[in-house]
Every structure is written in structure tokens, then in C-alpha cells.
Amino acid sequence: MNGQVKFIISQKHSSQQFESQEWQKIEHAFKQFVGLEHIKETLKSIAAWAVINQKREEFGLKTEKQSHHMLFYGNPGTGKTTAARVMATLLKELNILERGHLVEAERADLVGEYIGHTAVKTRELIKKAEGGILFIDEAYSLSRGGEKDFGREAIDTLVKHMEDSSGRFICILAGYKREMNGFLRMNTGLKSRFAHLLYFPDYTLNDLNHIAVNMFNIKDYKLSKPAGDRLLRSMREMGDISGNGRFVRNLTEFIIRAQAVRLLKYEELTKKDCMYISEDDVLKGIEGYKKDKQDHQ
Ligand SMILES: Nc1ncnc2c1ncn2[C@@H]1O[C@H](COP(=O)(O)OP(=O)(O)OP(=O)(O)O)[C@@H](O)[C@H]1O
Incomplete structure (x- = not known):
């Protein structure tokens, strides 16, 4: 292949089939993301353009490179x-x-x-x-x-x-x-x-909370209900959320380490223990995050 935009649509696939298959791929790839709808829309338009261009070529119509x-x-x-x-x-x-x-x-x-x-x-x-x-x-x-x-x-x-x-x-x-x-x-x-x-755009507090919950889920952690409520409340109280997704990532990492410190005191650990994030883990994690931020100022 010469590296140019190339799209494969087999004779067996109708445009609608293409649409649902390729759209699914796009939705799937961005599944773990909060928002970013406009990015998905742009990708859909690129995918659509490429396939229609291919069809036009088959019909002997003029095609363009984009x-x-x-x-x-x-x-x-x-x-x-x-x-x-x-x-x-x-x-x-x-x-x-x-x-x-x-x-x-x-x-x-x-x-x-x-x-x-x-x-x-x-x-x-x-x-x-x-x-x-x-x-x-x-x-x-x-x-x-x-x-x-x-x-x-x-x-x-x-x-x-x-x-x-x-x-x-x-x-x-x-x-x-x-x-x-x-x-x-x-x-x-x-x-x-x-x-x-x-x-x-910058994320809202709710978006950030959603991102945090996703980050825990992706890593096989589960927030208890009080832990989830505490996290949202603490983020609201912290006020400065200008770090957007990076702020959330750092925060979740502090919370995960706080959980690990707590678990080390257990004599025996279950799978559930290893997954579960308590309200106290959230509090300790946030404390650690704030201290770290102060130390770096
Ligand atoms: N919409 C989102 N959904 C889930 N996680 C997100 C989202 N946006 C950002 N994140 C997470 O936030 C963190 C920072 O994101 P990323 O590095 O892509 O930001 P950036 O805009 O490139 O920042 P910079 O301009 O400072 O390099 C990553 O861990 C990323 O996974």
C-alpha cells in the first residue's frame, strides 16, 4: 500500500452496515472517556468521507484526497x-x-x-x-x-x-x-x-467525578458509596480543579496508595479487600495529595 487513505468496504456490506460497525468501533474506543463527543463526531465524519470516496471511485466519479x-x-x-x-x-x-x-x-x-x-x-x-x-x-x-x-x-x-x-x-x-x-x-x-x-473544554466537577470513578473501575477498584460521596464532596471543597483529568489521576493514585497502606495491616487479604476503597482511604489519599501539593509550591 502506498500509505494513502485507504478504505475497505466489501460488496457484501451495505452503507448502513458499515455505519453501525464503524460507529461502534469509534464508540468503543472512547468508551472510557467522559464527554469528548465532538472528537467522536469528527472521527465519524472522517470515516464516512473515506468510505464514500471509495464508493465514488468504484462508480468512476471524481475523488479527492483529504x-x-x-x-x-x-x-x-x-x-x-x-x-x-x-x-x-x-x-x-x-x-x-x-x-x-x-x-x-x-x-x-x-x-x-x-x-x-x-x-x-x-x-x-x-x-x-x-x-x-x-x-x-x-x-x-x-x-x-x-x-x-x-x-x-x-x-x-x-x-x-x-x-x-x-x-x-x-x-x-x-x-x-x-x-x-x-x-x-x-x-x-x-x-x-x-x-x-x-x-x-475544562471539565466540570461532575465530569471529574465521573472520570475518577472510571479510573478506579478500569484499574479493578471499587469505591464504596460513602467513599464515592466523600470523593465528590472533597473535590468540591478543594475548589481548584484546574488540573482537569491530570488532577483526578493524581488524586486517584494517592487514594490507591492510602488503601495499600491500610491493607498491609491485614493478616489475610481477600480479593474483595484488594478491590474495595473505603471512605477513610479517600480521606487519607486526599490528605496526602494536599500535603504533596503544598510541599511542591
Ligand atoms: N474525558 C476524559 N475521560 C477520562 N479521562 C480523561 C479525560 N480527559 C483526560 N483524562 C485523563 O486525564 C489525564 C491527563 O490527560 P492528558 O494528558 O491527555 O491531557 P492533556 O490535555 O494532553 O494535558 P497537557 O496539555 O498538560 O499535556 C490522563 O490520565 C487522561 O486519561
């Missing part, structure tokens, strides 16, 4: 990196990407130290990402040093390859909204190279 480069805007912990990772695997499953891997990069991975070095570094990175997604976090750091900075060369090389690649890789530039807007303003024409602009 690139699916994306811009992700959102605060820390809103799920940008995690969504990109899931997306890469999913797009392979949907036969849109050949390999489905994610290459995570930041400024230092693209920008070199002398003239000519940056273009080589950037090209190598793009090659590594072929068949998958090149995810560049805090993309605005590429234009940090202004016109004379080598970051400019990285952007130009990237843009050139994005245009030439005809679907061989997907480039995602990610970062916080204000900085991303500034970056795109400084690099006129850059925004138009991206087919999809996706915003990752």
Missing part, C-alpha cells in the same frame, strides 16, 4: 494527548492510517542547533510518524524565538510535508487556547492547513 491534520486547543489535563493516542489506534482500525502509532514531540525534537539541522531533524520525525500521528505539544514554542529562530524552519518544513503527504501521516498541533491563537496569528496561512480544529 488531509486530516488537526489543531487541539485546551487547558492542561483536558485529554488532548490521551485522545490523540486513542485516535491513532482507531484510525488504523478504520484503515485510514497504515500503522496507527503516535509520535509525541516537542520543540527540542524538531529544532536543531545550527543551520540546516532543523530541517533534517523535522524530516526525520515526520518519517518516524509515517502511517501514524505526529503530535506536537505546546506547538507555539516553535515560534518562541521570533523570525531568526530555527523554530521557523521547523514550521516551514512541517507545512511542506503536511501538504505533500496526501494522508500518509496526520499532524496534530496541540496547546493552550490563548497561546495557540497567538501562534496561529503569527504564522499566517498555517491555520488553513488544518482540516479539524478541536477544542477540549
Whole structure:
């Protein structure tokens, strides 16, 4: 395969069958995520476009190549990196990407130290990402040093390859909204190279609670009812939930360690003991989290 967007729809499958099968794959891949409906919708439109394009080709109609480069805007912990990772695997499953891997990069991975070095570094990175997604976090750091900075060369090389690649890789530039807007303003024409602009909003307290419960479930832990209530109440009292999903992940890890410390005192452990998170574990975990945060301030 030449790496271009490829879609397989067998004669036996009707469009409706395709829709239900492929939609299910998308829903399944994002099952553990809270929200992110707009990401799923975008993926559905990409999948639909690819299959219809294939059908048009069969009918001898004109087809077009589309690139699916994306811009992700959102605060820390809103799920940008995690969504990109899931997306890469999913797009392979949907036969849109050949390999489905994610290459995570930041400024230092693209920008070199002398003239000519940056273009080589950037090209190598793009090659590594072929068949998958090149995810560049805090993309605005590429234009940090202004016109004379080598970051400019990285952007130009990237843009050139994005245009030439005809679907061989997907480039995602990610970062916080204000900085991303500034970056795109400084690099006129850059925004138009991206087919999809996706915003990752901050989570509400209820979303975060939902994310926490999911995280425990995925790891085979169960919160007792009082533990669940306590967690929600404590998060509300803590006020600062700006870390979004990352805040929840850290919190759950503290709670899991608090449970482990409690269990070590038991003479014998059952499977249920190992799964069960008590209200006290939540309290101790939150205490530990707060102390750790204070120590790091
Ligand atoms: N919608 C969600 N559902 C479940 N978990 C989520 C969701 N969003 C984020 N998370 C979890 O929050 C944590 C942080 O997410 P992630 O690293 O993807 O955020 P990010 O937006 O890339 O942050 P940054 O910009 O700081 O790199 C991860 O553990 C992730 O699984």
C-alpha cells in the first residue's frame, strides 16, 4: 500500500452496515472517556468521507484526497494527548492510517542547533510518524524565538510535508487556547492547513467525578458509596480543579496508595479487600495529595 487513505468496504456490506460497525468501533474506543463527543463526531465524519470516496471511485466519479491534520486547543489535563493516542489506534482500525502509532514531540525534537539541522531533524520525525500521528505539544514554542529562530524552519518544513503527504501521516498541533491563537496569528496561512480544529473544554466537577470513578473501575477498584460521596464532596471543597483529568489521576493514585497502606495491616487479604476503597482511604489519599501539593509550591 502506498500509505494513502485507504478504505475497505466489501460488496457484501451495505452503507448502513458499515455505519453501525464503524460507529461502534469509534464508540468503543472512547468508551472510557467522559464527554469528548465532538472528537467522536469528527472521527465519524472522517470515516464516512473515506468510505464514500471509495464508493465514488468504484462508480468512476471524481475523488479527492483529504488531509486530516488537526489543531487541539485546551487547558492542561483536558485529554488532548490521551485522545490523540486513542485516535491513532482507531484510525488504523478504520484503515485510514497504515500503522496507527503516535509520535509525541516537542520543540527540542524538531529544532536543531545550527543551520540546516532543523530541517533534517523535522524530516526525520515526520518519517518516524509515517502511517501514524505526529503530535506536537505546546506547538507555539516553535515560534518562541521570533523570525531568526530555527523554530521557523521547523514550521516551514512541517507545512511542506503536511501538504505533500496526501494522508500518509496526520499532524496534530496541540496547546493552550490563548497561546495557540497567538501562534496561529503569527504564522499566517498555517491555520488553513488544518482540516479539524478541536477544542477540549475544562471539565466540570461532575465530569471529574465521573472520570475518577472510571479510573478506579478500569484499574479493578471499587469505591464504596460513602467513599464515592466523600470523593465528590472533597473535590468540591478543594475548589481548584484546574488540573482537569491530570488532577483526578493524581488524586486517584494517592487514594490507591492510602488503601495499600491500610491493607498491609491485614493478616489475610481477600480479593474483595484488594478491590474495595473505603471512605477513610479517600480521606487519607486526599490528605496526602494536599500535603504533596503544598510541599511542591
Ligand atoms: N474525558 C476524559 N475521560 C477520562 N479521562 C480523561 C479525560 N480527559 C483526560 N483524562 C485523563 O486525564 C489525564 C491527563 O490527560 P492528558 O494528558 O491527555 O491531557 P492533556 O490535555 O494532553 O494535558 P497537557 O496539555 O498538560 O499535556 C490522563 O490520565 C487522561 O486519561
